Amino acid sequence: MDSAIPAPLLAVLDRKEMLTQTVRAALASLPWRTQTVDDGREIIPEGFRPSECCLLFEGMAADMRYLANGDRQLTTLHVPGDFLDLHGLYLKVLDHGVLALTDCQIAAVRHEDLRRAAQEHPAVAEFISTVIARGSAIERMWIVCMGRKDPVRRIGHLVCEICLRLGARRQGEGYRFEFPVTQAELADLAGLSVVHTNRALQELRSTGFVAWQGANVIIRNWSALASFAGFDKTYLASDRGAV
Amino acid sequence: MDSAIPAPLLAVLDRKEMLTQTVRAALASLPWRTQTVDDGREIIPEGFRPSECCLLFEGMAADMRYLANGDRQLTTLHVPGDFLDLHGLYLKVLDHGVLALTDCQIAAVRHEDLRRAAQEHPAVAEFISTVIARGSAIERMWIVCMGRKDPVRRIGHLVCEICLRLGARRQGEGYRFEFPVTQAELADLAGLSVVHTNRALQELRSTGFVAWQGANVIIRNWSALASFAGFDKTYLASDRGAV
DNA sequence: CGTCTTCTTGATACGATTCAAGACGGGTGG
DNA sequence: CCACCCGTCTTGAATCGTATCAAGAAGACG
Numbered sequence: 001m002d003s004a005i006p007a008p009l010l011a012v013l014d015r016k017e018m019l020t021q022t023v024r025a026a027l028a029s030l031p032w033r034t035q036t037v038d039d040g041r042e043i044i045p046e047g048f049r050p051s052e053c054c055l056l057f058e059g060m061a062a063d064m065r066y067l068a069n070g071d072r073q074l075t076t077l078h079v080p081g082d083f084l085d086l087h088g089l090y091l092k093v094l095d096h097g098v099l100a101l102t103d104c105q106i107a108a109v110r111h112e113d114l115r116r117a118a119q120e121h122p123a124v125a126e127f128i129s130t131v132i133a134r135g136s137a138i139e140r141m142w143i144v145c146m147g148r149k150d151p152v153r154r155i156g157h158l159v160c161e162i163c164l165r166l167g168a169r170r171q172g173e174g175y176r177f178e179f180p181v182t183q184a185e186l187a188d189l190a191g192l193s194v195v196h197t198n199r200a201l202q203e204l205r206s207t208g209f210v211a212w213q214g215a216n217v218i219i220r221n222w223s224a225l226a227s228f229a230g231f232d233k234t235y236l237a238s239d240r241g242a243v
Numbered sequence: 244m245d246s247a248i249p250a251p252l253l254a255v256l257d258r259k260e261m262l263t264q265t266v267r268a269a270l271a272s273l274p275w276r277t278q279t280v281d282d283g284r285e286i287i288p289e290g291f292r293p294s295e296c297c298l299l300f301e302g303m304a305a306d307m308r309y310l311a312n313g314d315r316q317l318t319t320l321h322v323p324g325d326f327l328d329l330h331g332l333y334l335k336v337l338d339h340g341v342l343a344l345t346d347c348q349i350a351a352v353r354h355e356d357l358r359r360a361a362q363e364h365p366a367v368a369e370f371i372s373t374v375i376a377r378g379s380a381i382e383r384m385w386i387v388c389m390g391r392k393d394p395v396r397r398i399g400h401l402v403c404e405i406c407l408r409l410g411a412r413r414q415g416e417g418y419r420f421e422f423p424v425t426q427a428e429l430a431d432l433a434g435l436s437v438v439h440t441n442r443a444l445q446e447l448r449s450t451g452f453v454a455w456q457g458a459n460v461i462i463r464n465w466s467a468l469a470s471f472a473g474f475d476k477t478y479l480a481s482d483r484g485a486v
Numbered sequence: 487c488g489t490c491t492t493c494t495t496g497a498t499a500c501g502a503t504t505c506a507a508g509a510c511g512g513g514t515g516g
Numbered sequence: 517c518c519a520c521c522c523g524t525c526t527t528g529a530a531t532c533g534t535a536t537c538a539a540g541a542a543g544a545c546g
Contacts, residue, residue, distance in 0.1 A: 065387045067392075075387060076383065087379055089372070089376075090373040091373070091377065125361065133332075133334055134334065139386060143385050150533085151534085182491085182492065191390025195494090199534095234336055237336070441527090490543100490544085492541105492542085495540080497538090501534075501535085503532075504529105504532085506527100506528090508526080508527080509524100509525080510525070511522100511524085512521100514521080516517105516519085
């Protein structure tokens with residue numbers, strides 16, 4: 001099970017992060033354990049005291065929290081190249097669970113190994129901080145969207161964000177990408193009822209902003225959608241350059 | 244203006260964080276610049292490219308974001324001992340402004356100095372990461388509250404959080420603390436209209452959970468309020484012990 | 487072909503926003 | 517000291533938006 005670093009992992013990281021040689025080499029030298037998690041399973045349970053950090057390199061996942069009445073809210077969406085519980089290095093108890101939205105491939109590294117790398121290489125420590133800080137910026141934007149945007153704009157904004165985070169490229173009629181979530185999951189992401197989520201989606205389709213069937217999303221008119229939803233990508237860019 | 248570390252700053256930090264000797268000494272040796280900001284002013288403007296990190300050691304502040312239609316949402320509340328823009332060390336552009344909710348005293352340290360301290364002392368780097376990660380956990384909880392809690396519970400939850408973060412102590416009839424925000428600011432924190440915020444407050448008062456007049460808040464029945472609002476303090480505790 | 491999940495639709499009730507206006511209280515200037 | 521003013525808090529009524537309930541349609545899967 002333990003093995004050299006899986007090649008797809010480095011490929012995904014390279015596509016997403018501007019790694020310096022130092023950081024890249026340090027990460028590559030760590031002992032990673034790979035694992036598959038099925039769609040719908042909890043990758044990490046709420047309240048867990050993790051001893052590893054997990055890096056998602058295939059599939060999608062989301063942080064999840066249940067309320068006493070059975071409602072739940074998804075708080076963060078993870079795409080390939082995201083760490084699922086990097087903050088677990090610093091917070092003893094995980095305050096949320098992590099749910100696999102699709103079949104997922106993850107690679108895990110033990111806290112002690114990652115921490116040693118951070119101690120030996122300040123650049124690794126900076127990389128970790130940067131990743132956590134960027135996640136925090138995304139969460140702040142979600143708070144803004146949930147507090148002050150109507151359902152259609154909220155989902156529109158989410159679609160813009162995912163599109164960029166997935167690194168979707170322009171392709172004929174627009175930006176195309178896979179977003180394999182059910183409408184129930186989308187509702188739990190956006191803080192809406194399923195019924196209303198469905199109607200918001202219909203509106204996004206009928207206005208021509210997006211085509212969305214099943215897991216296939218096409219943003220037909222990026223600038224119109226971004227302007228409508230009030231999307232500004234600044235918050236996604238941790239563009240201090242290479243870290 | 245530049246000076247030795249102000250004594251109140253260390254006092255506030257010590258009350259809030261479990262600093263190891265190393266971290267405490269490293270922070271104390273940095274050159275801090277202190278500054279006063281008046282109630283209602285922007286401490287840090289949105290889109291700013293900061294070259295310092297600011298530590299709030301007196302007053303309250305909030306991260307703030309305006310929308311195109313003039314609405315605004317406050318995303319994070321800062322109490323004494325909180326850094327206002329620690330993530331500015333790693334994110335080039337600040338994705339939000341910071342608003343002074345009261346007259347504030349802040350102490351600022353230059354990025355280059357703080358970064359050097361983090362490079363020289365891995366414990367300082369861990370401290371920074373821990374602070375950012377804990378802020379991130381609070382933001383996740385806010386997403387949960389905004390997505391799935393009704394206004395009364397949402398504000399009740401916020402009150403519980405502030406009470407703990409301020410370190411309020413039991414005092415006769417309950418936990419008493421100062422929360423000097425207007426209802427308009429509270430509305431922008433909770434993602435509600437002012438009118439509805441007012442009615443939610445009345446309900447919190449009439450049920451006897453809290454007494455709240457002006458800036459004086461008393462939580463009369465902590466366990467009843469916490470249970471009603473679904474508050475569980477786990478997410479606030481970065482209790483990996485000393486860092 | 488039947489079963490299950492997901493998506494869609496309509497009707498209804500509830501809840502939140504908005505608009506409008508009055509009450510309260512602290513601060514200022516006459 | 518009083519009158520006034522301004523910001524904040526409070527209240528009511530009308531409108532709009534969202535959740536809920538219920539049920540049928542469309543797919544996916546065995």
